[in-house]
Amino acid sequence: MxxxxxxxxxxxxxxxxxxxxxxxxxxxxxxxxxxxxxxxxxxxxxxxxxxxxxxxxxxxxxxxxxxxxxxxxxxxxxxxxxxxxxxxxxxxxxxxxxxxxxxxxxxxxxxxxxxxxxxxLAGFGLTEPGAGSDAGATRTKAELVEGEWVIDGAKQFITNSGSSITSLVTVTARTGTRTAADGTERPEISTIVVPSGTPGFVAEAAYDKLGWHISDTHPLSFEGCRVPEENLLGERGRGYAQFLATLDDGRIAIAALAVGCIEACLEMAREYALERETFGGPIGRKQGVAFQIADLAVAARAARALTYEAAAMKDAGVGGQELKQAASIAKLYATEQAVTATRIATQVLGGYGFMEEYPVARFYRDAKILEIGEGTSEVQRMLIARGLGLPVE
The missing domain is CATH 1.10.540.10 (Acyl-CoA dehydrogenase/oxidase, N-terminal domain)
Structure with a gap:
């Protein structure tokens, strides 16, 4: 229930x-x-x-x-x-x-x-070989030439970016520099819509990933890629702020995905513990097994509570630091618990958990990326600490 x-x-x-x-x-x-x-x-x-x-x-x-x-x-x-x-x-x-x-x-x-x-489908081209968590280090450039953006650079780990039905990728790129309040020059980051099939835009061969084998994920390259000036998305120079707002929502959604992972592991471990018999009875009667499954139930309920609290805040129009804090807390807890849940479920199933014919093996492979995508666990801890007023870097 x-x-x-x-x-x-x-x-x-x-x-x-x-x-x-x-x-x-x-x-x-x-x-x-x-x-x-x-x-x-x-x-x-x-x-x-x-x-x-x-x-x-x-x-x-x-x-x-x-x-x-x-x-x-x-x-x-x-x-x-x-x-x-x-x-x-x-x-x-x-x-x-x-x-x-x-x-x-x-x-x-x-x-x-x-x-x-x-x-x-559409992708969001943010991450680069040298700019992952440090999105401000974007190297992809877009220069406005005679009414067109000319884009050069590369992106990596971009989901839904190279399928047969991908219609566009929204790309973050340097479109110039701006003088900050402290007098330093900082890159101006903007977002630009690049339709699939645009000359100079190539979705490279799909990655051979540890998990998420069904997901469409590609590196992207841009070489003299030209799109109309009106493909600028939002205000010029606001790309970094747009990306931050996008990730706040995404972190809550990733937490929901992690909740699904924990629930699946709980269900698989519980069913196996009731069916598998050793020494004349189900292994679920052994405290060493039963307590691990009990921990999964606690993790599932706690992760769900944090996730849907953040989602409710989003629906209620709560924004700013309050939403950012709730999103990071939900994402951090749910994703780390999901990785733990796959380890526990695999252990409960024993040798069968190591076999690809059982779904738990797929969940084990898939879970790790949850702690990395849309902001690593380290980034979430940094954001949470900052939300508490700590001057962490």
Whole structure:
């Protein structure tokens, strides 16, 4: 039984997504994982269910729902497979939301309908070989020449960036320099929409990753890539602030994905502990096993509480430092507990947990990236400490 403070409508929606995941994902996910196959047909079905449009206005084909509903959907997909969960999270949080939040009417009308319907996907090109957590160290440049942005540089680890239905990538780039209040020169970071197929923009071969085998992830290169001046997203020089706002929401959504991972591990470990017998009885009667599973139940409930508290704050219009603190706390706790949960579940299953034929092995591989993507655990601790007034660097 699921206990939560969510509304009856949220719980009814949870049941819909859970049934969808069991019917459309569970029977195929092991094979997709082995083949490193990105299921475009499934994306279309997710679009038909309205998952990509949960937070988008009706005028663009969305349902105008709340952020909590998106977290519920991500959690439920993540209970069956983390790669599918991150596909939804990145498609909405990193693909749709920047355009929805910072785009003008023309940009929204041009890009959002297909993204909201699941006919297309979009990526967010932030991370670079030398600029991960230090996003201010961006080296990709964009120069305005005769009404066009000429982009040169490289991005890495970009989700939903090279699939057959990827329509665009929003890219952060240096567009000049600005003088800070202390008199120092600092890079001016802006965000620019680059459509797929633009000459000079290449999604390189997909990564061979430890986990998230189903997720579409590529390095990107830009060489003399030209896009119209009007592809600037939002105000010039506000790209860094836009990225920070985008990540606050994304951290809550990643926490929801981690909750799904913990719940899956709890379910797998509990079922196995009831079925597996040694010395004349189920292993679940042994305290060494039962106590570990009890710890998973505690972690699941605590992670869910932190995650949905942050989501509720987002829906209530809470912003600034209060939301940032709640998002970082939820992301840090839920993701670290997810990694621990996969270790415990694998241990409970013993040798079977080490076999790829059992889902727990896939969850074990998939979990580690949760502590890295959208801000590492170290970055979250730094942000939380700063929120407490500590002058940490």
């Amino acid at each position: 699921t206990y939560s403070t969510l509304s009856a409508e949220h719980e009814a929606f949870r049941s819909v997504v859970r049934e969808f995941a069991r019917a459309e994902i569970a029977p195929h996910v092991a094979q997709w994982d082995r083949d490193h196959h990105f299921p475009v047909d499934l994306v279309a079905k997710m679009g038909d269910l309205g998952l990509f449009g949960l937070t988008a206005p009706e005028e663009y084909g969305g349902s105008g729902g709340d952020f909590t509903s998106l977290c519920v959907a991500i959690e439920e997909l993540g209970r069956v497979d983390q790669s599918i969960g991150i596909t939804l999270e990145a498609a909405v949080g990193l693909g749709i939301n920047p355009i929805l939040t910072f785009g003008n009417d023309e940009q929204k009308a041009a890009w959002l309908p297909d993204l909201v319907a699941g006919r297309a």
